[in-house]
Amino acid sequence: MDTRCRDAHPALPSLGRPPGHPPAESVSIDALHPSDSPRTSGENSAHARTLAESGAELPPILVHRATMRVIDGMHRLRAAELRGEKTVLVRYFDGAATEAFVLGVKANITHGLPLSLADRRVAAERIIESHPQWSDRAIASVTGLAAKTVGMIRRCASEDSPQLRARIGRDGRVRPLSSAAGRLQACVMLQENPAASLRQIASASGISLGTVRDVRDRLARGEDPVPSRQRPRSEVVRSASVDVLPERTDDQMSRLLVRLRQDPSIRLTESGRALIRLLSVHALTAEERRRLLNTVPEHCRGVVAELANACAQTWCELATWLARGAEAKV
DNA sequence: TGCAGTCCATGTGCTCTGAC
DNA sequence: GTCAGAGCACATGGACTGCA
Numbered sequence: 001m002d003t004r005c006r007d008a009h010p011a012l013p014s015l016g017r018p019p020g021h022p023p024a025e026s027v028s029i030d031a032l033h034p035s036d037s038p039r040t041s042g043e044n045s046a047h048a049r050t051l052a053e054s055g056a057e058l059p060p061i062l063v064h065r066a067t068m069r070v071i072d073g074m075h076r077l078r079a080a081e082l083r084g085e086k087t088v089l090v091r092y093f094d095g096a097a098t099e100a101f102v103l104g105v106k107a108n109i110t111h112g113l114p115l116s117l118a119d120r121r122v123a124a125e126r127i128i129e130s131h132p133q134w135s136d137r138a139i140a141s142v143t144g145l146a147a148k149t150v151g152m153i154r155r156c157a158s159e160d161s162p163q164l165r166a167r168i169g170r171d172g173r174v175r176p177l178s179s180a181a182g183r184l185q186a187c188v189m190l191q192e193n194p195a196a197s198l199r200q201i202a203s204a205s206g207i208s209l210g211t212v213r214d215v216r217d218r219l220a221r222g223e224d225p226v227p228s229r230q231r232p233r234s235e236v237v238r239s240a241s242v243d244v245l246p247e248r249t250d251d252q253m254s255r256l257l258v259r260l261r262q263d264p265s266i267r268l269t270e271s272g273r274a275l276i277r278l279l280s281v282h283a284l285t286a287e288e289r290r291r292l293l294n295t296v297p298e299h300c301r302g303v304v305a306e307l308a309n310a311c312a313q314t315w316c317e318l319a320t321w322l323a324r325g326a327e328a329k330v
Numbered sequence: 331t332g333c334a335g336t337c338c339a340t341g342t343g344c345t346c347t348g349a350c
Numbered sequence: 351g352t353c354a355g356a357g358c359a360c361a362t363g364g365a366c367t368g369c370a
Binding site for chain 1: 333334335340341342343344345
Binding site: 214 | 353362
């Protein structure tokens with residue numbers, strides 16, 4: 001057997017790489033069950049005959065101990081049967097059935113008869129279902145597909161199922177799919193508590209130090225704290241063209257903000273840009289409010305609610321003063 | 331000495347482009 | 351049309367530096 005399949009993916013945590021290579025055992029062929037094969041068309045009988053007729057000693061096959069299913073080596077098993085042998089050399093894998101399947105896929109793309117493209121796509125679908133937390137590249141490295149292809153399969157497969165917020169990469173690190181909610185929270189903290197350290201803000205908002213720094217730099221440049229890539233596409237369209245806005249409260253706020261941003265007397269002064277930044281932070285869409293809500297720990301909700309009320313009161317007072325000022329000028 | 335900020339290598343997903 | 355590779359922007363953790 002090609003021992004590379006034992007090292008399916010060192011960085012993927014749930015693969016559970018077994019320590020060392022346990023010695024192969026001679027096991028009765030009758031005790032083994034057919035594999036949960038990634039090959040949709042079954043074994044290739046011609047390939048099995050070729051192996052049987054070669055006369056060469058066949059390497060041990062890999063078997064899932066809990067189910068006695070063959071993980072890797074169905075062609076070698078068929079070849080042994082064709083030779084009339086009663087036993088076959090086996091190496092056991094101890095782990096979950098889903099991990100055994102991943103191991104089988106990995107083994108089949110690294111040696112032996114390669115999986116077809118269709119087989120690899122089906123395998124990717126199964127791995128996405130069993131390991132939704134794995135990144136596209138991690139699954140791509142197991143199935144032999146391109147990461148982009150895995151991403152496309154994931155999008156199709158997850159239309160009816162909720163998306164996880166983070167993925168585990170090939171290096172075993174967890175990376176969020178979107179840091180938008182954390183960025184918005186960090187933005188609020190930076191403006192309400194400028195003396196707080198980046199680390200404090202990073203810890204409180206659940207994003208990395210580098211991301212907090214990026215938020216700070218963006219605010220200093222008068223930019224949105226959330227990169228356009230991470231904002232919903234509909235929102236990006238809104239800020240690009242106010243003519244396509246449907247009549248909704250969130251959209252009305254966006255429209256007013258766009259108008260304000262376009263006003264030279266506002267956008268060409270430091271105080272004006274600061275005002276736009278403050279208004280942008282507080283003009284949250286329903287989706288952003290929902291995301292922010294999910295980031296507030298249970299024990300902090302009272303404090304956050306109190307702060308939110310205080311902010312609301314401040315803005316109400318400001319609105320009243322502005323209205324009075326407008327009336328006075330008229 | 332410990333904290334805070336910065337830099338860097340390396341990972342991610344997305345988009346574009348060319349090969350088949 | 352499908353697929354993979356290159357390049358991009360962004361995120362991460364560790365290493366490093368500066369400062370009280």
